[in-house]
Amino acid sequence: MMRPHHSLALLALLGGCAVGPDYKRPPLPASSGYAPTPLPSATPSQEQRFDSTRDIQADWWTLFRSPKLDALIAQALAASPDLTAAEAALRQAQENVAAQRGYFYPTIGASYMPQRTRIAGNLGGNSPGIQGNGEVISTYEGTPASEGGTPPYTRGVTYSFHTAQLTVGYTPDIFGANRRKVESLQAQSRAQALQLEAARLTLVTNIVAAAIQDGQLREQIALTETMITDQEVAAAIAAKQHRLGYISQVDRAVQDSALAEARKLLPPLRKQFEQNRNLMRALAGQPQDTEVAAFTLADFQLPQDLPLSLPSKLVEQRPDVRMAEERLHAATAGFGAARADLLPQVTLTGDVGGTASKFGQMFWNSGTFFDVFLTLTQSLFNGGTLKHQTRAARAAMEQSAAEYRATAITAFQDVANTLQAIHADAGAFTAAQDAAGSTGTSLTLVRRQHASGYLDRIALIAAEQSHRQALLDVAQARATRLGDTAALFQALGGGWWNRSDVRPSG
Known part of the structure; x- marks a missing residue:
């Protein structure tokens, strides 16, 4: 199995070569003057x-x-x-x-995506709901209105979500x-x-x-x-x-x-x-x-x-x-x-960022994320x-x-x-x-x-x-x-x- 530093060394070695041909000035007809007789x-x-x-x-x-x-x-x-x-x-x-x-x-690119979402209260399951007094409940075990449920458990919930992300992409030559x-x-x-x-x-x-x-x-x-x-x-x-x-x-x-x-x-x-x-x-x-x-x-x-x-x-x-x-x-x-x-x-791509319901909590340990991946692409058929x-x-x-x-x-x-x-x-x-x-x-x-x-x-x-x-x-x-x-x-x-x-x- 090839170790990571071996892979990097191979990429560096391959990166040092370029598919030819290298340019060379073509020869011209030999000439020492502008007339057969000087x-x-x-x-x-x-x-x-x-x-x-x-x-x-x-x-x-x-x-x-x-x-x-x-x-x-x-x-x-x-x-x-x-x-x-x-x-x-x-x-x-x-x-x-x-x-x-x-x-x-x-x-290198940066993105920030604020999101405001309202979830319908009649979705059932563990969807957030609203009590009659307006307090948010985190779980909902009641029956949706579509199946005969009655208020106040059919009211929806609105919440915010923040995501900030830094993306780095590199294509080795x-x-x-x-x-x-x-x-x-x-x-x-x-x-x-x-x-x-x-x-x-x-x-x-x-x-x-x-x-x-x-x-x-x-x-x-x-x-x-x-x-x-x-x-x-x-x-x-x-x-x-x-x-x-x-x-x-x-x-x-x-x-x-x-x-x-x-x-x-x-x-x-x-x-x-x-x-x-x-x-x-x-x-x-x-x-x-x-x-x-x-x-x-x-x-x-x-x-x-x-x-x-x-x-x-x-x-x-x-x-x-x-x-x-x-x-x-x-x-x-x-x-x-x-x-x-x-x-x-070959393309290398990495993402790092944070996500949370509150802006200040995006980069807490519980909200951070990252991913790194390599893409190898080779055309198999393109009609010539x-x-x-x-x-x-x-x-x-x-x-x-x-x-x-x-x-x-x-x-x-x-x-x-x-x-x-x-x-x-x-x-x-x-x-x-x-x-x-x-x-x-x-x-x-x-x-x-x-x-x-x-x-x-x-x-x-x-x-x-x-x-x-x-x-x-x-x-x-x-x-x-x-x-x-x-x-x-x-x-x-x-x-x-x-x-x-x-x-x-x-």
């Missing part, structure tokens, strides 16, 4: 250089050297409802962890079901903390992109308006020349068509500009009738020394990859909890519910493992795409600058010839239009390079781990 350590123009040993600073956007951008981002981080929602979701997840931890402890549930909720809480970091990174990157777009569109609109004005002059000259018979109707139509094409460019640009301004207000958490900072491309400097994390480090930095891993951890623990639910469940729930938990774990690998592979692709874009767009920017230099030289020569009378005004306007179009291309290429750089910081994780207010995991 990419150059600098862009073709040598303006930007990559350093695999360089960490990402938390406020990476300050590298663009734009105080207006810094102020707008600070405003957005303080006012964004998306971040407020993500913070509330994190608090909810943390409270769920704390709530689940409560199941490790016993439950013998097979670790609750530990697995806590482990799963902790992983979900960490995933929610990473979701907050991902939301913060997305918000900042979107603001940077919108600010760059604001500067680019302003420059495009200004150049397009100038081009339209010049084209209007050219069309007016062509109309006058046609009236005087110097050019044909076809030549005049060519100038009118060029004017119409130039005018057609402006409305879409203005629409895009205003919608981008609306986006900036929304990202900053402001209503649409407020103003936000105005930007030009000259407000931004292109960061020169860029970090480049290795793939093995990237999986630790990217919030989305870390989130996917925490979800896998949660699913693994959920599978363990489902397996533990298949095993017997637990079995299929366990299989579903296993499938969820396998799904999460595949999603983790897919997220990591996509993260590697994002960095590779961004690096290719930085290299290619640096070359495009150089080409655009060369083209602008060529059209600028051509415009200088045309102006000299026009001043000497060798070329008419329409030829001069055409040369000016060609140069302005080249300047538009330069502005677009410059904005693209700035956007590529912001995209690289985002693809590498944004440096959130270097912030002083990063919440601890758990």
